[in-house]
Amino acid sequence: MLEISPRLVMIGDTRVGKTTITTTYKSGEFCETNRSTIGAVYSVYRQTFDKTVITLHVYDTAGQEKYRNLVPMYYRGAHAAVLVFDLTSRDTFQSLEFWINAFLQIEPNSKIIIAANKIDLQEEIEVSIEEATEYSLQRGIPLYFTSAKTGDGIKELFDAVFKYFFQNQNLRNSITEGSQKVSMEAAGGGCC
């Protein structure tokens, strides 16, 4: 059984729902292991695909403007980023370019997936689905519509992340599973 342990960072403006997406996923049936009480800051999820165990380490990053200069520190070593914006806030949509550039500057070969959050607030939407989809196609970045409140699209978002790590042969080869496997054992286990 092959085991890989990629790192994923949640990025985006403040109040877009980065933490809520993580905690919604955590509160579902998807979280397999996490010993810490800071589950919103750091959490671990595990899925198995065809004899490959993927242990995903998810890191929350700063949302507030005053801590924004610290975020690049958490990009270091990240294999992918979920870039979250709020469909009810055009400003957060317009910030996407900033976040993409900032992330790729540190990790140019890593994957970005966009999560268009708060899809449940249809009446307050400022960014249309068409506009978001067009941006996604234009940038060549996968887009998922989510609602951290209802849980819609959250599983699909993380499934896509896991699938990406499973299908990306180069990434699988570059992630040495041995050391991470030990760190997980040292962590103890115990489901959230």
Added chain:
Amino acid sequence: MKKDTRSSSYDLGDPNERKIRYRQASVGSFSTISPFSKLRPSGKPDPLGYVVSVPVINVPTSEYLSLHRKFISNQIATVLTKIEKMINEPTYKIIDLSVKISSLIQDTSNLKAQRLSFKGRGLSENRKIFFLISYLHQQKIKHAFLQTRDYEVSLEYLNAMKKFLLDPPDFTNFHVIVNLKDYISKIPSHKAEIDKILKKIMSLEKIARVPKYLPPPSSFCEQLIYPTSTTVSIFLEMAKNSSAYTIKQVYDEFKQMTDDESELDILLSHAFDFGWRVSTFPYNNFVDLDFPQFNNCKLKAFDPPYVPEIFHSCKISELSSSGWPYAPVVMILKELFFCTNPFQGAVRIFDAMNETASCVVQVTGESVDVDFDTLFPLILTSVLASGLLSDPRILSYIASISTIGISNTYCRLGSSYSEAILAHLKNLDETELENS
């Protein structure tokens, strides 16, 4: 000093002797040369110096002289019997000591062989363990040798007196007193030296024991620093050149040796233990570490969430004694003052992060999702309250490992937070915060 042979004379308690002495005193003496008064070379047994004769009478009668000769002969015979008994003791002692010395020499020889063939110990360790016991043997041999020598000298002196008294000069006109007690007390000896060695032996016997067989350490941790292990030389070499090594180099070198995370932790732990023996904060060069401590800034300047309002006006320096709810976090962070391994330090920061989340739950009384924007200002103020910035090298040391691709996630997260705290504080203006 002149000897007082009368007062210390050999007294048989014989009434005849007392009578003769009395008479001698009352009649007075005339000057005559004693047959026992010939000088002997010094440094050798000198029985003559302790056998004193005095004229007994001015004009002795034949009856008196006969009685006198008989009395003196008896007296000398009594002394000879006593000497004979005394000669027996050193003779036996010398035999015993001779056996003891032979045995000790054999033991020492065995000990040397044992040291070279002792299983489970390195040569260096063998030397240390066997040194004391070997030294104890040497002292015992020396002690027995000096005792033997003293008994031999004692024997020589007693035999000399015996020989002298067996064929004494003519004492017809002399009263003879054998001051045997003084003669014996003047026999040269090594008493002071023997007593000194004996004290040393008693002290050594308490601690010097022939070691029992101890197998080589079975735990990986102990094996690594066992004197004969190959890894110990790596640790020593790293420590010796700690200024030339970087933490990344140390980490990479051990990472090549093992993929096992727990083994890697042990290797790193030893490397830092050895490194700190040579220099503080080994394998790292600090630059630009001038940080303000923000002691006079009020807590509200950092805007931490989930802190009761009564603490908002507290200065950073007052927080620890104010009973604020994040004191347990500060306690964990204070442990970093004593932490020598930045990897362990990073894990302790991760523990402090977890404790912070627990404290938030305590404060709010309900489950709270502690995200980055909640956690960071709380851990930041806890760091300030802990006084860790009084030596910024501590956090900087931990932060320095955030860039080396550590496989342990908790360690990586802890070091990243260290780095973030320092980076954030560097951008803050202490004066501005004090006035806010």
